[in-house]
Amino acid sequence: MMHYAKKWVMKKCLIQGYEQMDLLTKKHRNDYWVEKRLMKSNAMDGVGTTSNKELIRNTIDKLIPAVKSFEQLVECLTNIYGWKIRVTDKTVIFSLPDMNRGIRGNKLGDGYGKAELMERIDDAIKEKVVAEAKRLAEEKAREEARRIVEAKAKAEVEAREKAKIEAERKAASERAEQKRKEELSQKKRKLAFERNSIQFEYFMANSNSESWNSEYAEYLMAEKIVDFDSKSIEELSNPILTKEEFERKQIEKLQEENYExxxxxxxxxxxxxxxxxxxHKWEYLNYLEEIKYRKASTLTLQQVKEPILSFEEFNEMMERESAMPVEAVGNVQDAVVVEEAEEIEETIGIEKNPAEDLEIQDISILESTVEEVAVMEPVIERPVTMKERAKEISSVIRNNYGRYDNVPEKVKAELFQFSVNDFEADMKLHSLVLKELNVRMYSLELYDDYMSVVDAMDKKPVEEQNVNYYNNEKCWNRSR
Structure with a gap:
């Protein structure tokens, strides 16, 4: 730290032009009295140096800022001052004209060896370059500042002119935009009036129609334009669907939902x-196939709105049709035909014949008499069929327990009372009961439930079973 401090002090003194001692010389303290005597002897010629070393140092320090290389420094000291300088690879020796023996540069102190002098010259050159660059930068900055001021003044003038032109252009654009908005508003008002007129006409036609369509009425109410300014030209130009077009789309949509x-x-x-x-499983599948693949173009709105029957509803309908006698079906059809004929006659205005009314009345009396005779006939007892037995069991379960899952196993065993040897009949009875109760089970679940009932029957006391286990073919088959 002291070394760099001394070097900094000596450099500042040289820059300011002050004479100073070599603070970096190691033998400065030992040579003090020698240099004191030399100072007195040299003071008479006005040089004022204390020693030859100081003279050499001062001369070199003054030349370093002016030269561009070490060789130029040696050339100046030789030609201008008449010094004898010997330069080797690593050292440089300075000798004044009145000196018999030269002085090495490194003996002059730090900064006067060959390498150090080269470094100082390079630093001085760099400083001059930096100073020149700084000077040029300052001149350039001043020129740039002047140019910026002129450009700013010019830009302000141009900005004022541009702002004036822009204000005029904006005013013209606002006037044009206002005119365009007014024209657009008038066009929208006209389109909205025409569209609302069509909407009102369609709505009144639908109201006066016998086939009132509430969905189409809601669609028309939604299509009424209230705030035409908030709508676009495209929205106001979209045509309103007629009732036929709306119902066709409605049919297509409902048919897609029916398909799913x-x-x-x-x-x-x-x-x-x-x-x-x-x-009736396969008949129900055919019924669903017909619904799935029917064409929407051949359907009416009433047809697509008809609900799709579930399997239970379809099964009940098929059973009702199968249970209805053929004669009863024919009578119902005849009654329907008679009613339709009467409606047609009333519509056309044909008067009824009293004789025909009397004939129909006689036929009804005859039929009632036949029915009374049929009631009076003795009832022939017949064995209960499996379907009837299944209906009885299902009605008991439904009335007493509500659901099949709520029935205990022992109660199931008492209700079913399976046969002893007919395994297939027992399974069928069990399945029919579940069918009557609308209980769906997979094959494995059906079999497990059936076997649970069988287990409950087998666990009764022996005196209640009246059947030997080893003579029971059903139990024997199961154990196998």
Missing amino acids: KANELWKDTINNIDGLVYS
Whole structure:
């Protein structure tokens, strides 16, 4: 730290032009009295140096800022001052004209060896370059500042002119935009009036029609334009659907929904309903197929709005049709035909014949008499069929327990009272009961439930069973 401090002090003194001692010389303290005597002897010639070393140092320090290389420094000291300088690879020796022996540069102190002098010259050159660059930068900055001031003044003038032109252009644009908005508003008002007129006409036609369509009425109410300014030209130009077009789209949409629902019911029926137990399974699948693949163009709105029957509803309908006698069906059809004929006659205005009324009345009396005779006939007892037995069991379960899952196993065993040797008949009775109760089970679940009832029957006391286990073919087959 002291070394760099001394070096900094000596440099500042040289820059200011002050004479100073070599603070970096190691033998400065030892040579003090020698230099004191030399100072007195040299003071008479006005040089004022204390020693030859100081003279050499001062001369070199003054030349370093003016030269551009070490060789130029040596050339100046030789030609101008008449010094004898010997330069080797590592050292430089300075000798004044009146000196018999030269002085090495490194003996003059730090900064006067060959390498140090080269470094100082390079630093001086760099400082001059930096100073010149600084000077040029300052001149350039002043020029740039002057140019910026002129450009700013010019830009302000141009900005004022541009702002004036822009204000005029903006005013003209606002006037044009206002005119365009007024024209657009008038066009929208006209389109909205025409569209509302068509909407009102369609709405009144639908109201006066016998086939009132509430969905179409809601659509028309939504199409009424209240705030035409908030609508675009495209929205106001969109045509309003007629009733036929709306119902056609409505039919297509409802048919798509019917297709999805029928497809789900079809898959559910295929996977979860046993065709051996439910005989109308395949008829129900055909019914669903017809719904799925019917064309929307051939359907009416009333047809697509008809609900799709579930399997239970379809099964009940088929059973009602199968249970109805053929004669009863014919009578119903005849009655329907007679009613339709009467309606047609009333519409046309044909008067009824009193004789015909009397004939019809006689026929009804005759039929009632036949029915009374049929009631008076003795009832012939017949064995209960398996379906009737299944209906009885299901009605008992429904009335007493509500659901099949709530019935205990022992109660099931008492209700079913399976046969001893007919395993297939027992399974069929069990399946029919579940069918009457609308209980769906997979094949494995059906079998497990049936065997649980069988187990409950087998666990009764022996005196209540009246059947030997080893003579029971059903139990024997199961154990095998």
